[in-house]
Amino acid sequence: MKFLDLAKVYIRSGSGGNGCISFRREKYIEYGGPDGGDGGTGGSVWAEVVDGLNTLIDFRYQQHFFADNGRPGMGKQRTGADGKDIVLRVPVGTEILDEDQETVIADLTQVGERVLLARGGNGGWGNLHFKTSTNQAPRRANPGQEGVERTLWLRLKLIADVGLLGMPNAGKSTFLAATSNARPKIADYPFTTLHPNLGVVGVDGVEFVVADIPGLIEGAHEGRGIGDLFLGHVERCAVLLHLVDGTSGDLVKDYETIIHELEAYGGGLAEKPRVTVLNKIDTLDAEERAFLRDELQAACGGPVMQMSGVTGEGVTEVLRALRAQIDEGRLRERAANEEPDPWQP
Numbered sequence: 375m376k377f378l379d380l381a382k383v384y385i386r387s388g389s390g391g392n393g394c395i396s397f398r399r400e401k402y403i404e405y406g407g408p409d410g411g412d413g414g415t416g417g418s419v420w421a422e423v424v425d426g427l428n429t430l431i432d433f434r435y436q437q438h439f440f441a442d443n444g445r446p447g448m449g450k451q452r453t454g455a456d457g458k459d460i461v462l463r464v465p466v467g468t469e470i471l472d473e474d475q476e477t478v479i480a481d482l483t484q485v486g487e488r489v490l491l492a493r494g495g496n497g498g499w500g501n502l503h504f505k506t507s508t509n510q511a512p513r514r515a516n517p518g519q520e521g522v523e524r525t526l527w528l529r530l531k532l533i534a535d536v537g538l539l540g541m542p543n544a545g546k547s548t549f550l551a552a553t554s555n556a557r558p559k560i561a562d563y564p565f566t567t568l569h570p571n572l573g574v575v576g577v578d579g580v581e582f583v584v585a586d587i588p589g590l591i592e593g594a595h596e597g598r599g600i601g602d603l604f605l606g607h608v609e610r611c612a613v614l615l616h617l618v619d620g621t622s623g624d625l626v627k628d629y630e631t632i633i634h635e636l637e638a639y640g641g642g643l644a645e646k647p648r649v650t651v652l653n654k655i656d657t658l659d660a661e662e663r664a665f666l667r668d669e670l671q672a673a674c675g676g677p678v679m680q681m682s683g684v685t686g687e688g689v690t691e692v693l694r695a696l697r698a699q700i701d702e703g704r705l706r707e708r709a710a711n712e713e714p715d716p717w718q719p
Contacts, residue, residue: 388416537608
């Protein structure tokens with residue numbers, strides 16, 4: 375299934391039905407009076423978060439969503455039928471933006487959350503509503519209210535606990551594959567990851583979600599490479615895991631490049647808790663590890679962990695460091711620790 379995190383949709387709520395002008399005419403009833411019914415209310419357009427979706431690909435093939443109009447009123451005081459609502463089914467973490475792509479209308483972060491995007495028009499009053507003691511035969515009725523037409527943008531920001539950052543080929547996908555059941559593409563050339571990947575990682579009896587995004591390069595905030603289009607997927611993360619390639623010729627420059635891109639992107643990413651890891655230590659001897667770790671610690675001004683996603687060395691310690699930074703409310707008990715329900719026929 376193709377990953378899509380930005381989609382443009384056109385919506386229109388239904389117009390209300392017109393009111394009816396009608397008079398009661400029956401044999402032997404001399405003063406029948408007005409009996410025109412009201413028009414029905416037009417259908418509304420809603421957005422609802424549903425479980426089981428992690429992409430906006432459905433909105434690539436259908437962009438127009440029009441709710442039904444309300445039916446007009448009829449004689450014998452009959453009200454017109456209401457138009458049916460339309461519901462846009464979106465994944466958790468979807469932001470709904472106005473046409474300018476800046477004004478946030480809603481941020482949907484929980485399953486079952488609903489938001490009204492366009493309200494249906496009210497139905498018009500029939501002539502029965504205008505009857506008075508001095509105007510006993512009104513010949514007027516209101517038209518239905520017009521529906522609302524809007525152009526909106528849907529932007530998906532994945533809900534994850536940990537976000538992976540690093541230059542291309544820093545080992546992010548290898549780490550995700552080694553610690554979860556996710557199987558991202560891994561190869562020895564840059565930009566093998568073209569869209570975000572999610573994996574559920576477990577350590578010490580709890581689980582959390584890790585998001586792997588495409589690698590950043592210098593000038594990504596200006597559109598170079600894949601750009602910073604996917605940095606929005608780590609905005610909701612509790613902690614960032616910054617992987618630095620130990621085989622790089624200038625790992626300090628690589629580290630500073632990523633930090634600069636986070637600051638240029640904004641959104642508070644540069645202020646988030648961050649775990650810095652020297653990766654690919656399986657290719658280094660003890661002296662090189664110590665030298666590069668000290669060099670990186672001097673650049674970041676904090677502790678630097680060491681890890682190899684290929685051999686698994688130091689991976690558990692990194693996962694424990696990440697868990698310590700994640701709020702307890704985000705952690706989930708591992709299913710393996712839960713006792714299965716007794717079997718019943």
